[in-house]
Amino acid sequence: MSSTDGRPIAVVLVGQAAPARGGIASFMANLLTDPDLGRSVDYRLLNVTRRAERAAGRFSVENVRHALEDAVRCYRAARQADVVHVQTALLPVLPLVRALLLCGAARLAGAGVLCHVHSGRLNSGRPEAFRPTRPYRLLLRALRVTAHRVLAVAAPGERILRELVPGLSVATVHNAVDVGAYSPADPAVEPPRAVYVGTLSRRKGMHDLVAALELLRDRGVALDLDVVGGGHEVGEEEADELRNRIHRSGLPVRLLGSLPPEEVTRALRGAQLFVLPSHWEGQPIAILEAMASGLPVVVTAVGANGDVVRDGVDGRVVPSHDPAALADALESLVRDPALRARMGADARSRAEKGYDRPVLAGRMLQEYRQLGSAGRRPRQTA
Incomplete structure (x- = not known):
């Protein structure tokens, strides 16, 4: 399964990959090494990890600068892609702002934009884990215009996103392992x-x-x-x-x-x-x-x-x-x-x-194929 003109689907995979550890890094490694996806998808990794230890989403001049730099990198990569697949925790506020910048840059460049929300807090569906403030709710609604499609990893996460962002195109895609x-x-x-x-x-x-x-x-x-x-x-x-x-x-x-x-x-x-x-x-x-x-x-x-x-x-x-x-x-x-x-x-x-990798590969190929036509401009050449 490839793009409509027969070539592999060009996907920019954005997120915290190795040396970062955790669910997002493992998920990205699964996609990048999957043989089924490798036959149909031309992945380009945009790794936004700058150190092994995470800064816990705190606001700082350095973190804001990094977020802006990553958005510029994403825009440039997206000009030569069919789809940009952004991995995010989406909270607290700084990761949300970062995700919106990455998704907005990719959409501005003409790519189909897939925002994949891995946060245990949001996907848990438990009030003790996720109590969004009014400013956060208002900011979250920008997902509707920066991303063509949003994925949760659990049904409670999909439900919450639908409630907080009416009209959002959202679905659940479960994780997988080899x-x-x-x-x-x-x-x-x-x-x-x-x-x-x-x-x-x-x-x-x-x-x-x-x-x-x-x-x-x-x-x-x-x-x-x-x-x-x-x-x-x-x-x-x-x-x-x-x-x-x-x-x-x-x-x-x-x-x-x-x-x-x-x-x-x-x-x-x-x-x-x-x-x-x-x-x-x-x-x-x-x-x-x-x-x-x-x-x-x-x-x-x-x-x-x-x-x-x-x-x-x-x-x-x-x-x-x-x-x-x-x-x-x-x-x-x-x-x-x-x-x-x-x-x-x-x-x-x-x-x-x-929950084997071929199950996830089939679902991701379906999402990529649908999103490949979501961008409204042809791919740009270097």
Whole structure:
């Protein structure tokens, strides 16, 4: 599937790629290395990462200057593209302003503009995560004139965007992983080990997880835990608070820190179950990676989690902020290796059928093909 004149669809992919880490960087890497997309799409990467540590969207002269510079770069690249695909968190205000500048520059250059919103806050659908101010709401409405199409990663995010920006063309496109790159683990191995992959932060439910493990210890249920992730997204002060909480607990927890992708894959393969008790999320790629690894997953009912994970089939879905419910779900898996094996197999099958890269590739090709004709001017030559 290519452009109407038979050539590949020229797409400028804009966002924070490596050395940045996180969901957006992983998503972009998936697109750039996908063989199906590679046959039909001519990608050009416009990487707006300037350092490995993120500045948390703060307003500063330097950040504003960078945003303007990136918009100019985007305009120049868009003049030779069919589609510009912008990855964004869209909040707080500075990322929104940056996204509007990038999308507006691309549209001014004559490209079709796709704005892809990855924010866990917005996509979670939870009031505790996303309470937009009136100025933010007014500014957000500019998306209707800067982007031809907006994508969310979870149905709650799509609903919120429709409510805040009437008339916006918006849809949900779920994340995906290369399922074939993950070797199935053996969930039935005893004694079981759990693995957590994510930022070391309060909003990922780390305090709840420690409390749940303490409850299990009180019940005489042994469960070791590997924690993969650091504090680069929230700052080392918050991460150190959690590290100290874990050390004081005396629980059998290994803090592995941030790991490169191949080491994350190895950590998943060495575990028997996966846990992510977030307070809010969009659609975490870590859950898909765990399912692709054949692990039963224990997650909270936020964002797209309940759509991806079928409670009692692929794993367990529990309320957020509830250590007791989390402990109960973990205990049911710790005590039953056959249940872990069955859920792990079902999780792998679900990842293969619904969240493998070919599924995402087909959807993105559809979006690119439709947007290739959205620009109102022919591509410019260099």
